[in-house]
Amino acid sequence: MTAVSDMNTPRQTLNVGFRPDGLATRLRRRYFRTPANALISLLGMAALLYLAYHALDWAVLKAVWSSPDGTSAVCRDIAGACWAVIQQRWRIIIFGLFPYDEQWRSMLACVVMVVTIVLSCLPWFWKPLRLSILWCAGFIIFYVLMRGGLFGMRAVMPADWGGLTLTVFLYAAGVLIGMPMAIAMALLRRSEMPLVSRMTGALIDGVRSLPLVTILFTAALIFPFVLPDWLQGDKIWRVIIGFALFFAAYQAEIIRSGIQSIPVGQEEAAKALGLSYWQRTGRIMLPQAFRNALPPTINQLVITFKETSLIVIIGFFDILASGNAAYGTGEWSFAYFEVYIFVALVYFVFVFSLSRYGAYLERRMRFGQH
Amino acid sequence: MQMFRNRKTRSLAYQVAFLVILALVVFGAVHEASRKLAAQGMTSGFDFLYKSTGFRIGFSLVPFDPFESYLQMLWVGIANTIFLGILSIILANIVGLVIASFRISSNGVLNDIGTLYIETFRNVPLILQALFWYAALTHLPPTKQAYSLFDAIFLSARGMFVPSLNVGGQWFAAVALALLFGLSVLAWFSMSRRFRRVKNRGTLQFVMAGLTLAAMVGILAYAREPGSDIFSVPELRGLNFRGGITIPPELSALAIATAIYGGAYIAEVIRAGFQSVGKGQVEAARALGLSSWHVFSRVHLPLAIRAVLPTLINQYVWLFKATTLGIVVGFADFFSVISVSINQSGQTLELIAILMAGFLIMNNTLSFVLNRVNKAIALKGTQLRT
Numbered sequence: 001m002t003a004v005s006d007m008n009t010p011r012q013t014l015n016v017g018f019r020p021d022g023l024a025t026r027l028r029r030r031y032f033r034t035p036a037n038a039l040i041s042l043l044g045m046a047a048l049l050y051l052a053y054h055a056l057d058w059a060v061l062k063a064v065w066s067s068p069d070g071t072s073a074v075c076r077d078i079a080g081a082c083w084a085v086i087q088q089r090w091r092i093i094i095f096g097l098f099p100y101d102e103q104w105r106s107m108l109a110c111v112v113m114v115v116t117i118v119l120s121c122l123p124w125f126w127k128p129l130r131l132s133i134l135w136c137a138g139f140i141i142f143y144v145l146m147r148g149g150l151f152g153m154r155a156v157m158p159a160d161w162g163g164l165t166l167t168v169f170l171y172a173a174g175v176l177i178g179m180p181m182a183i184a185m186a187l188l189r190r191s192e193m194p195l196v197s198r199m200t201g202a203l204i205d206g207v208r209s210l211p212l213v214t215i216l217f218t219a220a221l222i223f224p225f226v227l228p229d230w231l232q233g234d235k236i237w238r239v240i241i242g243f244a245l246f247f248a249a250y251q252a253e254i255i256r257s258g259i260q261s262i263p264v265g266q267e268e269a270a271k272a273l274g275l276s277y278w279q280r281t282g283r284i285m286l287p288q289a290f291r292n293a294l295p296p297t298i299n300q301l302v303i304t305f306k307e308t309s310l311i312v313i314i315g316f317f318d319i320l321a322s323g324n325a326a327y328g329t330g331e332w333s334f335a336y337f338e339v340y341i342f343v344a345l346v347y348f349v350f351v352f353s354l355s356r357y358g359a360y361l362e363r364r365m366r367f368g369q370h
Numbered sequence: 371m372q373m374f375r376n377r378k379t380r381s382l383a384y385q386v387a388f389l390v391i392l393a394l395v396v397f398g399a400v401h402e403a404s405r406k407l408a409a410q411g412m413t414s415g416f417d418f419l420y421k422s423t424g425f426r427i428g429f430s431l432v433p434f435d436p437f438e439s440y441l442q443m444l445w446v447g448i449a450n451t452i453f454l455g456i457l458s459i460i461l462a463n464i465v466g467l468v469i470a471s472f473r474i475s476s477n478g479v480l481n482d483i484g485t486l487y488i489e490t491f492r493n494v495p496l497i498l499q500a501l502f503w504y505a506a507l508t509h510l511p512p513t514k515q516a517y518s519l520f521d522a523i524f525l526s527a528r529g530m531f532v533p534s535l536n537v538g539g540q541w542f543a544a545v546a547l548a549l550l551f552g553l554s555v556l557a558w559f560s561m562s563r564r565f566r567r568v569k570n571r572g573t574l575q576f577v578m579a580g581l582t583l584a585a586m587v588g589i590l591a592y593a594r595e596p597g598s599d600i601f602s603v604p605e606l607r608g609l610n611f612r613g614g615i616t617i618p619p620e621l622s623a624l625a626i627a628t629a630i631y632g633g634a635y636i637a638e639v640i641r642a643g644f645q646s647v648g649k650g651q652v653e654a655a656r657a658l659g660l661s662s663w664h665v666f667s668r669v670h671l672p673l674a675i676r677a678v679l680p681t682l683i684n685q686y687v688w689l690f691k692a693t694t695l696g697i698v699v700g701f702a703d704f705f706s707v708i709s710v711s712i713n714q715s716g717q718t719l720e721l722i723a724i725l726m727a728g729f730l731i732m733n734n735t736l737s738f739v740l741n742r743v744n745k746a747i748a749l750k751g752t753q754l755r756t
Contacts (some may be wrong), residue, residue: 030478037477195385199392206726209733211691211703213661214725223716225406226399309495313697320498336505344494344502351493 022309053220071331085335086342089326093343096162096317102154109145111164112138121357135176142169157235162317162344170240170308170318173346175301178244182251185283189256209251212310215242220314239314247304254300258293259285296359307346319343386674389510392471401717416717427702429618432651440711447707448728454621454703455690455732458628460628464674465633470640484637495697497539497630504623504699513610530617541593547587566690620701624693632689637687643678676748683740714753 021029032038062080066087075082086093091103098106116138125131146165149155161169188200207215219242224232232238262285270280290297314319323343327336328331422439430446472484491499508527511517516526524531559575604616647670655669656662696703702710708725712718 026590027478030481033476035426040477041479044477044483048479048483154622193385193388196388199388209687209691209737210726210729211694211705212695213697214729217705217709218722221712222722225403225719228398228402306493306495307499310596312497313695320495320501333508336502336509340498340502340505344498347495347498348490348493352489355493 010078071174074337081338081341082335083338085327085332089332089339090342092163093274093319093322093326093339094163094165096166096319096322097160098162098165099110099154099156099160100363102148103154104239105145105148105156106161106163106165109142109237110168110235112141112145113165113168117168117172119255135172139172142172158234161236163322164319166311167308167320168318170236170243170311170316171305172244173240174247174308175304176244177240178247178251181244181248182255183286185248185252186259187256189252190259204249204252212243212246212307213313215246216310216314219245236316239311239316241306243311246307247300251297254293254296255286255289257296258289258291261292262288295358295362298354298361302354302358305351305354306347319346333361377756382453407719418717418720420650421715425714428700429621429702431565440715443707443711444704444724444728447702447704449691450702450707451694452732454628454696454701455693457476457625458693461625461629462632462636465629465639465745466636469633469637470644473637473641474644488634488637490682491630492638494631496631496692497629497698500624500627500695500699503626504619507619507623510619513606516606524606528610528616529619529620530622531617531618533603535617541589544589544593546584548585552585577696585727617702620696620699623699624695624701627695628689628693632685632692635689636682636685638655639678639681640682643674646677647673675681679744681746681748683737687737688739690736691729691733 020147031041057080059081063083064074064078064080065083067075067084074084091100094110095103095106112325116134119125119134119138120131126133144150146155146169147155147158170179185200185204189197189204191197191200216239220235221239223238223241266284266288270284273283309318309320311318312324317325320343323339327333328340332339418440425443426435426447427443469484469487470491472480473488475481504633507529508718510525510527513524513526513528516524516531518524523533556575559571559578633690651673652665652670655665694703694705697709700706705725708721712721715721
């Protein structure tokens with residue numbers, strides 16, 4: 001008994017000396033360490049407060065929130081924000097040109113996709129089988145809901161899809177198709193056959209040195225020329241393939257760097273055990289590569305979400321284009337500021353939570369068991 | 371079948387199969403394309419490049435009018451893209467430096483401002499920011515009620531009007547070249563080991579700077595149109611301004627948006643670079659009694675620059691590609707010029723080939739040049755120990 005307590009006491013006493021500083025001490029150290037520092041702090045705080053006050057005044061205190069008669073007359077003589085434009089036009093921003101009566105479907109589909117994305121962030125789903133079942137299910141439900149034509153739902157062609165739902169769809173489809181492509185490209189580039197690895201390398205580097213806009217544009221315009229008619233499908237699928245290719249080229253390099261950071265001994269040991277190429281790749285290399293490459297992968301996923309907005313250029317009606325349309329009528333043309341802020345907020349919510357999640361994963365890995 | 375047990379034979383067979391499939395796909399695509407082109411009665415080839423466009427362009431560095439050829443229009447687009455790209459990189463760098471210095475300063479409020487800036491602007495797509503600035507700039511008051519600064523700079527919905535010198539555009543290019551040449555020689559003097567031991571290095575640099583300045587002034591004095599004022603100041607005549615330089619809102623919107631967005635990314639890269647410099651290096655410099663400025667300028671900064679440069683180069687190349695948004699605001703960059711040409715001439719395949727070749731050449735040149743710079747200043751051997 002005594003021996004146990006003897007072992008325990010030093011630990012407890014050790015902690016006593018390291019009591020963390022109080023809040024006041026930490027604040028003083030951070031903001032008022034020296035007189036010059038305090039002056040800068042005060043000036044900076046004054047500037048921030050000034051900005052915050054004006055922002056609050058404009059966005060909340062003097063703002064008009066709704067327009068009872070549906071016109072922009074309520075916003076004629078105000079000094080604040082005219083949020084009435086959002087109240088009046090939010091449907092077009094979120095759903096685009098989707099038929100009015102069927103917009104619940106677009107809403108539901110969007111929710112399904114977002115839930116799928118959120119669920120795949122949970123570590124429990126990080127098994128190839130679970131992840132693929134989740135994504136296939138989410139995707140099929142989404143597609144059936146949006147496309148309709150089944151279970152008595154009216155068919156809505158992809159050309160009429162729009163708004164936030166289209167953005168989310170494009171993102172999910174691009175990543176879903178792009179990820180296997182990325183894995184294939186990374187493996188092909190690492191291949192020992194010079195011809196295969198050179199060709200894949202040239203493809204990856206070529207795609208990476210072109211702007212995404214040109215890839216999307218090419219996909220939309222070139223595929224109709226070079227593909228036989230039975231292979232073409234809808235324009236949106238051609239653009240999604242282009243988008244997936246772009247994502248895959250970047251992601252392939254990330255995976256390849258993940259593979260290269262695995263100690264050589266791992267693959268050699270696997271070879272020595274007599275595992276086949278596919279066993280080595282699927283069981284040894286790729287799982288470790290994905291773990292190594294997780295932070296840049298999340299980063300790439302964040303960037304990819306922002307880049308979906310480039311689809312406007314090809315003439316799709318995503319949330320950005322529908323935002324333009326929302327204030328584009330003569331009546332609301334003065335309210336561009338409010339509409340852009342609303343659209344920016346929607347993007348911000350998605351992108352910021354994705355990047356926070358990435359930061360959380362990085363912390364988790366640092367403390368990680370491996 | 372015994373042959374296939376051999377790894378080399380098998381690998382060769384795979385590669386041949388790969389090549390055959392690739393050739394079949396390419397052949398099929400070409401065949402299909404030529405069949406469709408023939409069905410539409412289109413002629414392929416690059417002859418259309420010499421036809422006149424009949425198209426007007428808002429902003430161009432190279433003179434352009436609607437009677438000129440497609441080829442000329444493509445040059446205009448390339449020049450505009452390069453101009454906007456370089457302008458954006460420079461502006462984003464300035465913004466990035468300022469924000470990075472906020473982020474690494476010892477002051478808490480400055481840190482918070484830097485973080486707030488980065489989290490706000492990095493999480494909203496560039497194209498949205500470009501559209502926002504374009505809308506904001508075109509909603510400025512009309513030219514008659516333009517905001518003015520010292521009666522020389524005017525800001526209106528038609529763009530920004532700033533004074534300029536009464537010289538032709540090509541002379542500006544000459545001045546810029548002279549400046550670039552002078553600066554690179556100066557940089558060479560101060561960087562290269564060959565000049566380390568030259569005695570009057572300071573005087574040499576001084577003379578070089580003087581020569582550069584003299585060359586610039588000389589070119590401007592020579593190029594000035596006789597009988598005109600040195601400065602051309604914009605003046606309101608009727609509904610528009612005359613004289614000076616007009617910076618159209620399309621260009622400003624794109625430049626502002628990329629400066630703000632790219633600046634947030636560059637700031638993070640620079641901050642990471644400063645933080646990657648080993649604590650021991652800085653502490654050792656302090657222990658040697660160097661002043662805090664010397665610690666910064668002789669130890670911290672040079673090491674940080676070398677640490678960030680590869681990442682920064684990627685960032686520059688990426689920013690250059692990201693400026694290809696001219697089409698959403700109506701700025702005639704390379705991509706939007708190609709898009710217009712496709713609509714006008716219908717020569718889709720040829721123009722897309724030009725588009726891809728153009729971007730491949732531009733981006734690879736940019737990264738080649740920057741990588742050479744990186745190689746030239748990288749520390750050799752074991753010097754970069756943390």
